[in-house]
Amino acid sequence: MSGSANLNTMIKAARAAGRSLVKDFREVENLQVSTKGPGDFVSRADTRAEEIVKAELMGARPTYGWLGEEGGGTPGEDPTRRWIVDPLDGTTNFLHGLPHWAVSIALEHKGEVVAGVVFDPAKDEMFFAEKGGGAFMNETRLRVSGRERMIESIFATGLPFGGRPELPETLKACARLLPTCAGVRRWGAAALDLAYVAAGRFDGYWEKRLNAWDIAAGLLIVREAGGFVEPIREGNSMLADGEIIAANPTLFPKFAKLVRGE
Structure with a gap:
């Protein structure tokens, strides 16, 4: 689906981080089961993914602020906008070889989230939305359930x-x-x-x-x-x-x- 330049940049960044995480995920089963080994491994996977997302987003919009799980917060020249990023949501699942984790990217404008992307690389499901534009998963328009009971x-x-x-x-x-x-x-x-x-x-x-x-x-x-x-x-x-x-x-x-x- 077509979206704004910001949304397209977010989707591109999520896919790039997802490719890196999928490569790391394939190595999880080879890890020694120890506190230090897996923890360090996942930390490196997190950090690499956040670096990829940050390079994409800040390269496209260098004046925006930044809030990320790994890198913390940095104010931007534009005080009204910031990226809010979790490069690996579901870290424990990732560590245990469970294919249920995601890259999450949001754009906040004047304290309100105006665009959001949640990408599940293991299932190739890209959920995204812009304020006033509806929500989608890949090419499918999303709607919450109609259950009443x-x-x-x-x-x-x-x-x-x-x-x-x-x-x-x-x-x-x-x-x-x-x-x-x-x-x-x-x-x-x-x-x-x-x-x-x-x-x-x-x-x-x-x-x-x-x-x-x-x-x-x-x-x-x-x-x-x-x-x-x-x-x-x-x-x-x-x-x-x-x-x-x-x-x-x-x-x-x-x-x-x-x-x-x-």
Whole structure:
């Protein structure tokens, strides 16, 4: 699909990073299972991918700001625009040889995400959207699911690991939600969870304690596919506070109420 010059640059950058990551992914099975070895390997894969994305994006728009998972934030000469990039969302999946991870790139203008790309190189699925232009996966226009009954719907979330403090609250939300629906999935890549809501594969998604680069592109793709997206707690910011709840318009009120414990 044709898009703006910025969107085309984002898609080009995502594909270039994806090619690098696919090469590294083929080597994962050869790694020694040790803390240092795999961790260092994935860090190098992350860094290489971010360098590729940054070269493409900043080469095309050198005045824009930058926020990336690996490189941190850098203000640009143009204070109104910045790239928000996760070069490898789903690092744990990548490390374990699970082909479910993505490159996520968003463009923010005056505090609002106006373009987003989520690329899954393992499946060759490119999800993208521009504000007001609809959402797409490769050549297919995306639309959130039309399901109206909770009991027929599946939802996605991220289960906190390593003793993170939000675990009890997440488990309580699951306990409220599971009896009402067809299932909850935890696939380990927030950007793809949101892309799957946009594609109607999931009916909704929620998670806390995320980073801006995890969700910036995906939240726009969901909105442009006709979905509702809000912070979990009223008054919070999705990007600044790292929390999000998304679903199709019909299910959103019921789903949000259960997640929020209202």
